[in-house]
Amino acid sequence: MGAVVGTLTMQTRQRPSRARDKVDDELEMTMVSHRPEGLEQLEAQTNFTKQELQVLYRGFKNECPSGVVNEETFKHIYAQFFPHGDASTYAHYLFNAFDTRNNGSIKFEDFVMGLSTLLRGTVRDKLEWTFHLYDINRDGFINREEMTEIVRAIYDMMGKYTYPALKGDVPKQHVDTFFEKMDKNKDGVVTLEEFVIACQEDENMMRSMQLFENVM
């Protein structure tokens, strides 16, 4: 009788301790925070001044107090700028473009490096960055499927209520136009060189690239 009671109580005692372990694990994960390298180092590595880095970090820390952005937070932040439609797909590709180390989170250094390329880099840097954004599987080529994905993601951000109303094949037309312009040797994929050359030939695009110079 006592043995029975004893075994029963042992069972019940084990269960709470297991639950406690899980809670501890979760606590640990949320405590992880990351502090970036020093201001001078970052200033040396990027093309930003100290004040600009300060402003950037303040905004970064405000939204992500733990010091790293994971994909969910990233999507949430980006979606706030596009309330009409669904910005999550494009945010996903952006996240992958920023996450150069492919570990699922963006630290402040990655963030600032990416921004430095986009805002203060040379034209060639920007084009390379854009190419890497489009090249989803990182194989060095942009094929039609990848481009269609990207274009569809951009159109998703518009949302439903647009004029003229979005029809199903509009992204496809866009992709066709793109490939006509970019794919010089008509082999169905766009390499980095083709991309860079084609973009540099397009005056509109060059002007648009300079558009965001004064963002900071």
Add this chain to the structure above:
Amino acid sequence: MAAGVAAWLPFARAAAIGWMPVANLPMPVAPTNKNKRQDELIILNVSGRRFQTWRNTLDRYPDTLLGSSEKEFFFNEETREYFFDRDPDSFRSILNFYRTGKLHYPRYECISAYDEELAFFGIIPEIISDCCYEEYKDRKRENTERLMDDLEDNKDNKPPNMTFRETMWRAFENPHTSTMALVFYYVTGFFIAISVITNVVETVPCGTTPNQRDIPCGERYTEAFFCMDTACVMIFTVEYLMRLFAAPSRYRFMRSVMSIIDVVAILPYYIGLVMTNNEDVSGAFVTLRVFRVFRIFKFSRHSQGLRILGYTLKSCASELGFLLFSLTMAIIIFATVMFYAEKGSSSSKFTSIPASFWYTIVTMTTLGYGDMVPKTIAGKIFGSICSLSGVLVIALPVPVIVSNFSRIYHQNQRADKRRAQKVQKARLARMRISKAGSSTAFLHSKRNGLNQSLELTGSLEEDQQLKKTTSLLESQHHHLLHCLEKTTNHEFVDERLYEQGYLQTALQNFPSQSPSLSSEEGVTGTCCSRRTKKNIQALNATHTHSHTHNLQELSALHIHCGEQQPLNTSRSSLNLMSDESGSLNCKSSGLVTTAIISIPTPPSNNSRANPDAPPPPNPDAPPRPNPGSDVVKISAL
């Protein structure tokens, strides 16, 4: 767009570079930060406590006191700080609103003080975030109720010019307003009591007649009781008629419960007067006398507790109904079981299942009269189960009624639920509004043609006009959305206009010119006229270096125009009132739709936009007296 992520706007704009290779149209010009000064700390001195924040933080909300130039009125030159003579504790929440984008309501704060602070700083209370909003609303409601109670207490001071009828009604409803009313109140109460006691005493046997039978007092002193009854009924009738006369809404009064009770109380007497001494209906007459007991319900006018009890029963009617239903089920089950269990025994009282109902009810309510008892063993077993379960089942309704009673006594839950539903609905509405807020802000600025002026490398004046209406943050955000529109070659529209747009595209696909000219001219003619107005003025201002820009736009546009609206070019030339060539009209496909959106806006919008948009050095522009409103009239089909 939440202010919390305002700091990420540069990132979002930088990421827009990813759209550039995909876009076929040129992008609009970015708004520049003209006074590009370093972000500075400003000091806000609130009654001695110094708060410091970045100027950019405050600029996030330009339509509040701190975000606009209104704060310059509070600037103190000697100390170079902004001084506000307000409560520093409340200011904490307000400043946090700028920092985080969320407005919180602290619990220790008095609701009216907080409201005053918000009103002073130009912040509307509706943007209080969800975590604190319900608390805020509850407190606000309590406050308004308290104010209303105060008002009602003051109502007892008799307003001077009340008609006799109103005075009477007031006297009836609130007996303590005048002595006369009090007297009336007590007299009626007395007579109700007399009437009830008479009914009771009537049946008591008093005295015997020579033929050994006890007769009730009613039959012995028939006349006395009849006089008493008549007197009471007369009083009640007079009272009822007076109430009917004084009631503000007679129909509503007649439908109310109290008046029905009154009628039922006095009707038997009159019916009895009518059909006297008719032996056939005397049975019915006797039944009618039962209704005299309803006079006791007239006491509910005199007792608040009785009214609450009645209201309680009414309000938990559904719970009681369900309980009755489950009880009925149990009774039927046990009655059936007992009947079949006792079927075998001889001289069993359980003659049928309905006959067993009586046994089941008496047993379940633990009364146990003993007039029906089971004799078989099975019957006894089931009988005991029945009584045990009865205890459980009977114990259920009591807490329900008790809790309901206390609930109603303390401002009942049903009103709370209704209020909560309203709060929930309001909360959902607010979330929708805040989500739609940023999108409508963009559409709104499009309607005002602000984005249009971004098309050109704007002149200084235009930029100044921009600054007046939107903050830099907003204009940058709108620029970003505009780039997206250009990339995808589609425009953001309003929901309802989206449906309209569907109809219009159906209309415009007809190639025939003349019959549809009048109706479509309303649509596209308006847009073209509005466009050309802006084009003319803007182009006259910056004639030279937008020319090449135009041609490129034109080439891009013709591709687009061609596939959709081949008629646009020709029709718009009809509306041109200047000598500019057709290269003006289709500035970009975007503008066509922009103007279409602007049609349903009320004229006030247009009149507001128009004074803003025209740059001053423009004498060549043909003076159009507010074509916006004309446009609206044409298209107001």
